[in-house]
Amino acid sequence: MKYVSSRNNQTEVPASIALIKGLCEDGGLYTPILEDKRFDLEELLNKDYKGLAYEIISYFLDDLDKDKLKKAIDLAYDSKFDDQEITPLNILGDLSILELWHGRTCAFKDVALSLLPYLLQLAYEKNGLQQKLSILTATSGDTGKAALEAFADVKHTYITVFYPEIGVSDIQKLQMATSIGNNVEVIAVKGNFDDCQRLVKKAYSDKDILQGLDDVILSSANSINIGRLVPQIVYYFYAYLKLVKEKQIQLSEEIDFFVPTGNFGDILAGYLAKKCGLPIHKLICASNSNNILTDFLHQGSYDLHRPFYTTMSPSMDILISSNLERLLYFVLKDSDKVSSLMKQMDENGIYELDEKTLSKIQDDFDSFYASEENCAETIRKYFFEKHVLIDPHAAVACHAYERYKEETKNERKAVVLSTASPFKFSSDVLHALGKQESDPFKAMEKLSDLSGCKIPQSLSELKDLPIRFDKAIEIDEGMDAIKNRLKEINNA
Numbered sequence: 001m002k003y004v005s006s007r008n009n010q011t012e013v014p015a016s017i018a019l020i021k022g023l024c025e026d027g028g029l030y031t032p033i034l035e036d037k038r039f040d041l042e043e044l045l046n047k048d049y050k051g052l053a054y055e056i057i058s059y060f061l062d063d064l065d066k067d068k069l070k071k072a073i074d075l076a077y078d079s080k081f082d083d084q085e086i087t088p089l090n091i092l093g094d095l096s097i098l099e100l101w102h103g104r105t106c107a108f109k110d111v112a113l114s115l116l117p118y119l120l121q122l123a124y125e126k127n128g129l130q131q132k133l134s135i136l137t138a139t140s141g142d143t144g145k146a147a148l149e150a151f152a153d154v155k156h157t158y159i160t161v162f163y164p165e166i167g168v169s170d171i172q173k174l175q176m177a178t179s180i181g182n183n184v185e186v187i188a189v190k191g192n193f194d195d196c197q198r199l200v201k202k203a204y205s206d207k208d209i210l211q212g213l214d215d216v217i218l219s220s221a222n223s224i225n226i227g228r229l230v231p232q233i234v235y236y237f238y239a240y241l242k243l244v245k246e247k248q249i250q251l252s253e254e255i256d257f258f259v260p261t262g263n264f265g266d267i268l269a270g271y272l273a274k275k276c277g278l279p280i281h282k283l284i285c286a287s288n289s290n291n292i293l294t295d296f297l298h299q300g301s302y303d304l305h306r307p308f309y310t311t312m313s314p315s316m317d318i319l320i321s322s323n324l325e326r327l328l329y330f331v332l333k334d335s336d337k338v339s340s341l342m343k344q345m346d347e348n349g350i351y352e353l354d355e356k357t358l359s360k361i362q363d364d365f366d367s368f369y370a371s372e373e374n375c376a377e378t379i380r381k382y383f384f385e386k387h388v389l390i391d392p393h394a395a396v397a398c399h400a401y402e403r404y405k406e407e408t409k410n411e412r413k414a415v416v417l418s419t420a421s422p423f424k425f426s427s428d429v430l431h432a433l434g435k436q437e438s439d440p441f442k443a444m445e446k447l448s449d450l451s452g453c454k455i456p457q458s459l460s461e462l463k464d465l466p467i468r469f470d471k472a473i474e475i476d477e478g479m480d481a482i483k484n485r486l487k488e489i490n491n492a
């Protein structure tokens with residue numbers, strides 16, 4: 001499998017290099033050149049999560065040592081997950097909820113990030129590298145903690161997380177501020193996620209940033225790294241095969257997936273699954289009030305001239321959706337064209353697709369958005385009518401499901417990706433259910449009493465952990481913060 005920059009298709013690299021670099025030097029994203037591979041679903045049917053993960057990941061990351069990869073998958077998907085199935089599927093009739101939050105930090109980011117340190121280690125071995133690895137991460141709330149947890153005290157590796165000071169939930173903030181490990185740094189930025197992501201991306205394409213630092217390599221734990229995307233393909237297959245095994249669908253019957261979307265990473269993993277033969281009818285992109293993607297998928301115009309909202313689904317409060325660039329590359333098959341669109345976005349804050357390209361995208365994608373009221377209403381409806389407790393992100397996707405069903409009246413089976421534990425957002429969930437409690441820990445207790453669901457231990461124990469990180473910086477102090485941190489790492 002070869003990977004090229006979405007902005008320059010002359011830059012082929014193997015998977016291990018794409019993993020280590022994270023982002024291309026030209027600012028583009030490493031994108032796999034897909035051959036006509038179709039996984040044999042029947043053959044995959046009897047595999048457990050790890051077996052499935054091995055088949056899919058070893059196909060995409062084909063230059064990593066196969067035996068070591070298998071061991072890595074065993075180590076990543078162990079008792080860190082509180083469910084043996086890793087991503088259990090809750091079948092509620094035509095609709096199923098894929099629970100992706102059974103890892104340590106209670107968000108779907110754990111699925112890929114539990115494995116990423118091992119993948120980077122194998123990529124390092126493959127290329128005989130010795131330098132220290134510095135991972136810069138921008139987070140809208142969940143990636144940060146999942147990455148801090150995964151990389152804490154990993155040898156020769158240092159992790160730095162930038163998160164928006166306002167917007168992340170109290171629990172998300174506490175999760176990051178109490179992180180352990182001697183190799184971690186957490187910095188709040190007085191801006192939003194887009195500011196954090198812009199900062200980190202700028203560091204990758206800044207040719208001078210590593211000047212004089214000969215013992216450091218930069219990489220990324222964001223979904224701009226293919227090491228994040230590839231492990232996420234696995235659970236699309238897992239959910240589908242589970243429906244087959246449970247006799248909900250026939251092998252090869254098409255289904256729809258509803259994905260709460262921010263940086264377009266999770267849903268792009270679904271697109272890659274479809275490209276490799278998973279019978280997906282449509283991938284439905286669900287947005288919150290920051291509905292730039294919904295507008296784009298309907299009208300073909302990506303327009304940043306709009307307000308930024310902080311919502312109760314903060315991990316989707318994003319306007320510059322990075323992985324969309326990969327989709328553009330797949331559809332346009334022309335890196336010059338992608339490059340020019342991205343330039344238009346940087347310079348004018350807007351780009352437009354021609355009708356043919358838009359309609360090609362619409363063959364695979366549909367989209368809906370949920371207002372804050374829609375989101376709360378959906379949490380309420382699902383709890384009282386379907387007896388399932390969902391978090392605000394999953395609620396955005398469930399709302400999309402309800403709308404889609406209403407509009408298309410189709411009978412296809414559907415899977416909603418449930419991306420976070422409701423206990424991460426207890427106050428908002430409780431509020432949606434008609435109860436008030438602003439203290440996040442009391443809110444967890446009340447939510448647990450009301451629902452009968454257990455509070456994940458990693459969340460309840462936050463209450464007693466000491467705060468280690470409370471640094472907050474202005475946006476324009478960001479590059480200096482990165483430079484200082486890299487110097488520190490180089491000299492460590």
Ligand SMILES: *Cc1c(COP(=O)(O)O)cnc(C)c1O
Pocket residue numbers: 107108109141142143223260261262263264265266267315316393419420
């Ligand atoms: C990150 C995140 C999302 C959005 O995922 P993308 O890959 O950025 O589209 C949705 N829900 C939750 C809970 C998240 O943490």
